[in-house]
Amino acid sequence: MNKCFQWDQCILEHFFMMFLLFLKVVVIKSNFISRAQKVNVFLHVNDGSSLQSLQVVAGAELNDPLLTFGSAVEVSGILQESPHEKQPLELQADSIRVIGECDPVDFPFKVKKRHGLEYIRQFPHLRCRTNAFSSLLRIRSEATSAIHSYFKDNGFVQIHTPIITSNDCEGAGELFQVEPAGADEHFFSVPAFLTVSGQLHLEATAGAFSKVYTFGPTFRAENSQSRRHLAEFYMVEAEISFTQSMEDLTKVMEDMFRSATEHVLARCVEDVDLFHRHVTPGHRVNSMLKKSFPVITYTEAVDILTRSSEQFAFPSDWGCDLKTEHEKYLVKHCGNVPVFVTDYPYDLKPFYARDNQDGPRHTAAAVDLLVPGVGELCGGSLREERLSVLRARLEQLGLEDAYSWYLDLRRFGSAPHGGFGLGFERYLQCLLGVDNIKDVIPFPRFSRSCLL
Numbered sequence: 001m002n003k004c005f006q007w008d009q010c011i012l013e014h015f016f017m018m019f020l021l022f023l024k025v026v027v028i029k030s031n032f033i034s035r036a037q038k039v040n041v042f043l044h045v046n047d048g049s050s051l052q053s054l055q056v057v058a059g060a061e062l063n064d065p066l067l068t069f070g071s072a073v074e075v076s077g078i079l080q081e082s083p084h085e086k087q088p089l090e091l092q093a094d095s096i097r098v099i100g101e102c103d104p105v106d107f108p109f110k111v112k113k114r115h116g117l118e119y120i121r122q123f124p125h126l127r128c129r130t131n132a133f134s135s136l137l138r139i140r141s142e143a144t145s146a147i148h149s150y151f152k153d154n155g156f157v158q159i160h161t162p163i164i165t166s167n168d169c170e171g172a173g174e175l176f177q178v179e180p181a182g183a184d185e186h187f188f189s190v191p192a193f194l195t196v197s198g199q200l201h202l203e204a205t206a207g208a209f210s211k212v213y214t215f216g217p218t219f220r221a222e223n224s225q226s227r228r229h230l231a232e233f234y235m236v237e238a239e240i241s242f243t244q245s246m247e248d249l250t251k252v253m254e255d256m257f258r259s260a261t262e263h264v265l266a267r268c269v270e271d272v273d274l275f276h277r278h279v280t281p282g283h284r285v286n287s288m289l290k291k292s293f294p295v296i297t298y299t300e301a302v303d304i305l306t307r308s309s310e311q312f313a314f315p316s317d318w319g320c321d322l323k324t325e326h327e328k329y330l331v332k333h334c335g336n337v338p339v340f341v342t343d344y345p346y347d348l349k350p351f352y353a354r355d356n357q358d359g360p361r362h363t364a365a366a367v368d369l370l371v372p373g374v375g376e377l378c379g380g381s382l383r384e385e386r387l388s389v390l391r392a393r394l395e396q397l398g399l400e401d402a403y404s405w406y407l408d409l410r411r412f413g414s415a416p417h418g419g420f421g422l423g424f425e426r427y428l429q430c431l432l433g434v435d436n437i438k439d440v441i442p443f444p445r446f447s448r449s450c451l452l
């Protein structure tokens with residue numbers, strides 16, 4: 001609609017001529033001011049391209065009882081200067097046609113009422129008609145572009161890693177198996193699953209292109225109703241060859257976060273503002289960008305947790321996995337900014353993580369990025385590039401046959417490398433201060449729920 005306005009304005013300035021404006025209106029944001037005879041009719045129509053609605057002014061003769069909040073209409077008329085300061089233009093309608101009626105009684109959203117995210121979540125097929133959720137989806141779209149731009153601008157090659165795979169990259173067994181309905185033998189000859197991570201395929205391609213990334217749907221059969229887990233989510237994953245240290249990895253993670261966030265804040269001013277003012281008041285992502293992200297080791301993190309007076313529900317001794325409550329505490333402790341935690345216990349990490357070979361408190365060169373309000377946003381590691389160390393680890397886990405192709409990557413021109421995955425929905429939660437992950441994805445899938 002913005003582009004359309006520029007064009008219309010140009011016509012307006014030069015010719016003041018009549019033209020036809022076609023608006024396939026999804027939502028009428030404001031109902032009639034009055035239906036009284038001989039009184040003008042005012043409609044707010046919106047095509048979804050921005051929060052801005054166009055005010056349509058029509059004579060009483062164009063009044064139609066079917067013009068209700070939520071209906072789809074076609075309007076033609078003359079675009080003219082508006083007497084109102086806030087909106088420079090309005091459309092003086094000469095015809096209004098209701099293309100799709102909307103039952104005002106059953107329609108779950110009411111004119112001029114702000115519905116909370118929890119309420120609109122009940123209507124996954126309709127909630128994109130609300131201001132809050134349409135803003136969110138525009139921001140989601142812009143954030144997607146921003147992430148692709150970051151990687152393109154920094155020399156990464158995009159790889160379409162497969163959705164169907166025979167490996168369980170994370171080794172956590174949270175796999176959805178894929179077979180044709182009613183099949184009594186494996187379609188692919190081997191058990192196949194929806195991917196839990198594109199990492200291993202990215203590693204294969206990083207051996208040719210040096211810097212690669214993927215951004216696609218990822219699936220985990222996590223039996224969780226939590227506010228930060230989905231069964232289907234989008235993951236951004238990057239893999240970088242010739243890394244010298246963990247800093248090479250954390251730098252890309254931080255740069256990408258900053259670049260995407262600055263891009264969205266600059267491009268989605270109105271939509272972000274709506275969240276800041278009405279949906280998640282008080283949340284400001286800018287404050288997270290003021291200083292560089294602190295880095296602490298897992299051992300330091302455990303020290304901080306042990307010394308704190310907080311009563312945690314889960315243990316935080318050395319060797320225990322950090323839970324959401326621990327992650328949120330660490331973020332607060334570090335000043336409510338994103339914080340990297342590095343060098344986790346070796347036994348907590350999957351087979352591919354690089355062995356730090358560092359004595360009794362044995363750690364892997366793994367890193368998580370924890371962010372305010374969410375906890376873990378990214379997980380990554382330097383990868384074990386040493387053939388003998390990797391082979392020994394796979395043998396210990398009984399996986400050397402399944403991953404013989406992965407060993408080949410080390411046999412044929414291996415280079416030190418590392419990578420990470422960022423949960424895109426968690427990123428949006430952090431960006432906008434949204435508490436529940438189900439409110440940042442158009443059609444959420446989670447255990448016991450696959451609506452639509």
Ligand code: 4AD
Nearest residue numbers: 197199229230233237377378379380419420421423
């Ligand atoms: O930490 P994770 O499991 O890391 C990996 O999968 C690596 N193979 C990535 C890599 O190195 N290429 O997952 C990465 C991120 C998490 O930090 C989290 O943000 C998100 O993915 N994530 C989920 N998001 C929503 N719902 C779930 N069930 C998620 N599981 C992980």
